[in-house]
Amino acid sequence: MPVVSIHEPVQEELAKVQAALDAVKRNEFSLLEGMLGNVLSASGKRLRPTIALLAGRFGEYRPHLLVPLAASIELLHTATLVHDDVIDASDTRRGRPTTNARHHNAAAVMLGDYMFAHAANLICQTESIEVVKLFSRTLMAMASGELTQDMSAYEYGQDTMAYFGRIEGKTASLFTTSAEGGAMVATATPEHIAALRAYGDNVGMAFQVVDDILDFSGDEAELGKPVGSDLMQGTLTLPALLLMERHPDDNPVKKLFADNHSEEHLAEALFMIQNSTILDESRAVARDFRDRAVAALEPLPDTPDRAALIDIADYVLSRQQ
Amino acid sequence: MPVVSIHEPVQEELAKVQAALDAVKRNEFSLLEGMLGNVLSASGKRLRPTIALLAGRFGEYRPHLLVPLAASIELLHTATLVHDDVIDASDTRRGRPTTNARHHNAAAVMLGDYMFAHAANLICQTESIEVVKLFSRTLMAMASGELTQDMSAYEYGQDTMAYFGRIEGKTASLFTTSAEGGAMVATATPEHIAALRAYGDNVGMAFQVVDDILDFSGDEAELGKPVGSDLMQGTLTLPALLLMERHPDDNPVKKLFADNHSEEHLAEALFMIQNSTILDESRAVARDFRDRAVAALEPLPDTPDRAALIDIADYVLSRQQ
Numbered sequence: 001m002p003v004v005s006i007h008e009p010v011q012e013e014l015a016k017v018q019a020a021l022d023a024v025k026r027n028e029f030s031l032l033e034g035m036l037g038n039v040l041s042a043s044g045k046r047l048r049p050t051i052a053l054l055a056g057r058f059g060e061y062r063p064h065l066l067v068p069l070a071a072s073i074e075l076l077h078t079a080t081l082v083h084d085d086v087i088d089a090s091d092t093r094r095g096r097p098t099t100n101a102r103h104h105n106a107a108a109v110m111l112g113d114y115m116f117a118h119a120a121n122l123i124c125q126t127e128s129i130e131v132v133k134l135f136s137r138t139l140m141a142m143a144s145g146e147l148t149q150d151m152s153a154y155e156y157g158q159d160t161m162a163y164f165g166r167i168e169g170k171t172a173s174l175f176t177t178s179a180e181g182g183a184m185v186a187t188a189t190p191e192h193i194a195a196l197r198a199y200g201d202n203v204g205m206a207f208q209v210v211d212d213i214l215d216f217s218g219d220e221a222e223l224g225k226p227v228g229s230d231l232m233q234g235t236l237t238l239p240a241l242l243l244m245e246r247h248p249d250d251n252p253v254k255k256l257f258a259d260n261h262s263e264e265h266l267a268e269a270l271f272m273i274q275n276s277t278i279l280d281e282s283r284a285v286a287r288d289f290r291d292r293a294v295a296a297l298e299p300l301p302d303t304p305d306r307a308a309l310i311d312i313a314d315y316v317l318s319r320q321q
Numbered sequence: 322m323p324v325v326s327i328h329e330p331v332q333e334e335l336a337k338v339q340a341a342l343d344a345v346k347r348n349e350f351s352l353l354e355g356m357l358g359n360v361l362s363a364s365g366k367r368l369r370p371t372i373a374l375l376a377g378r379f380g381e382y383r384p385h386l387l388v389p390l391a392a393s394i395e396l397l398h399t400a401t402l403v404h405d406d407v408i409d410a411s412d413t414r415r416g417r418p419t420t421n422a423r424h425h426n427a428a429a430v431m432l433g434d435y436m437f438a439h440a441a442n443l444i445c446q447t448e449s450i451e452v453v454k455l456f457s458r459t460l461m462a463m464a465s466g467e468l469t470q471d472m473s474a475y476e477y478g479q480d481t482m483a484y485f486g487r488i489e490g491k492t493a494s495l496f497t498t499s500a501e502g503g504a505m506v507a508t509a510t511p512e513h514i515a516a517l518r519a520y521g522d523n524v525g526m527a528f529q530v531v532d533d534i535l536d537f538s539g540d541e542a543e544l545g546k547p548v549g550s551d552l553m554q555g556t557l558t559l560p561a562l563l564l565m566e567r568h569p570d571d572n573p574v575k576k577l578f579a580d581n582h583s584e585e586h587l588a589e590a591l592f593m594i595q596n597s598t599i600l601d602e603s604r605a606v607a608r609d610f611r612d613r614a615v616a617a618l619e620p621l622p623d624t625p626d627r628a629a630l631i632d633i634a635d636y637v638l639s640r641q642q
Contacts, residue, residue: 087427106408117460139438
């Protein structure tokens with residue numbers, strides 16, 4: 001399915017979102033402008049803003065409030081990526097050098113803060129204290145999820161429930177806010193707001209599970225990072241957790257965490273995950289989230305906007321990078 | 322003048338602000354709780370929240386909205402300090418190890434983000450989109466000021482106007498928001514809001530000028546950092562700018578920036594600044610800001626709250642660390 005169909009119903013508004021992001025880039029300092037240009041390039045899929053714009057069609061359509069909401073969400077998302085790259089000490093993202101690699105950690109910290117500030121400013125343009133509250137709770141959930149992941153790194157004995165809780169905060173919460181925020185700005189009915197919230201949550205969960213599968217199954221060149229890098233950083237994701245469940249007493253993850261720089265144990269874990277049904281099982285979990293997302297849309301009228309939301313759920317499931 | 326008099330009229334509310342900050346500290350992760358405990362210890366002067374609470378007395382006094390505002394401001398202030406220490410690669414703050422020194426940069430970045438998120442959440446409790454907007458603009462001004470400082474580091478040829486603009490964003494903006502935000506929550510008259518905004522701006526400017534003087538005149542043990550560290554980091558503050566104005570063609574700052582690790586040129590710059598009238602001139606500038614702050618309060622009724630605001634301006638001018 002072509003990606004274009006996802007964006008089709010809201011193409012005009014997405015152009016305005018891009019204009020809002022371009023306005024953030026313009027800065028008296030050419031170095032800062034360059035840094036913002038790199039991280040806010042138009043190459044992304046813009047999934048979150050697209051969801052926000054589509055959700056805003058189920059009620060009173062108010063593009064002048066939806067565009068700042070969508071731009072704010074994309075900016076917040078990008079700001080967290082900039083800080084994540086400092087936190088993970090990543091040199092590349094999608095094959096391009098990160099801000100911390102191009103410049104230094106200090107620049108990346110400041111750049112992220114500057115983008116958070118702009119995101120906060122844009123969200124206020126919705127003129128709704130309820131939407132701003134939603135935004136602030138999301139920020140808390142994301143920061144908590146990220147912290148939880150870091151603090152539990154190399155900690156053996158986590159289970160899939162803890163994993164789902166963590167990715168709900170770290171990733172799904174912003175998808176939820178995109179859908180729920182869009183519906184709130186449109187003053188949709190409580191039933192429709194709840195439907196879109198559930199949609200966002202499940203699409204976000206599917207997104208992260210697929211991301212975590214790609215870390216084991218993906219192509220290093222397409223991913224722009226080495227296969228198995230989550231595990232090497234001590235982060236337990238679904239495939240690794242399923243491996244541990246199958247071999248509770250003796251498995252390479254346990255050995256890897258006991259000696260966290262062993263390429264040999266990493267290679268063994270990758271081999272066992274790739275040559276078993278673990279990735280298929282993980283894909284089934286992602287598909288289940290996709291199905292729940294689509295089912296959640298049931299109460300909404302059958303419009304091209306709803307169809308586009310279903311397309312997004314399918315795209316999230318099928319993406320290869 | 323004893324510091325206690327500053328806090329006297331709002332002691333009860335300050336205790337509630339501390340309780341709100343203590344609530345932020347409580348966390349399921351003991352490591353995070355420990356980190357938050359270190360940065361949110363009750364040892365600070367709480368100047369900004371005190372100003373917010375006092376400003377909130379000029380109108381309809383609503384402590385249930387003012388306390389979250391004041392707590393949010395202190396949390397935001399502390400979050401920026403945590404990130405500043407990463408940006409400046411500082412090992413100590415007020416003689417105690419920084420978060421990045423105790424743990425690592427990643428932890429400090431996440432801790433700061435987590436605190437920003439909580440600050441955003443608290444500010445929403447004011448239930449005023451106008452106050453949240455003020456907050457977001459302040460965040461932008463602070464981030465811009467910090468970025469401007471970093472990007473113009475070791476850049477010779479700045480003037481005092483650029484310096485005042487930078488410290489207005491970096492420091493004064495949060496003082497302004499404390500005073501203006503408190504007055505807005507109290508639905509004070511436009512005239513009183515404007516008076517308190519001008520007060521906050523000028524107190525904040527005085528605060529930063531004094532800070533920059535202390536970097537040259539202070540005691541290393543009391544400051545908890547080496548004398549002259551701004552200059553060593555390439556940051557031009559008022560005393561250095563005055564030195565450059567006096568000796569435009571040949572001065573040690575020029576040499577220091579050309580060869581930015583020379584202890585010899587730093588020592589020479591320190592000697593020339595300390596053994597001239599430059600620090601007195603700088604103190605006169607700080608006093609001028611203090612006087613403007615006090616004059617700005619003229620339209621307000623002569624109450625113990627106004628007297629406490631004047632005490633704060635005097636305290637800012639007289640502080641030695």
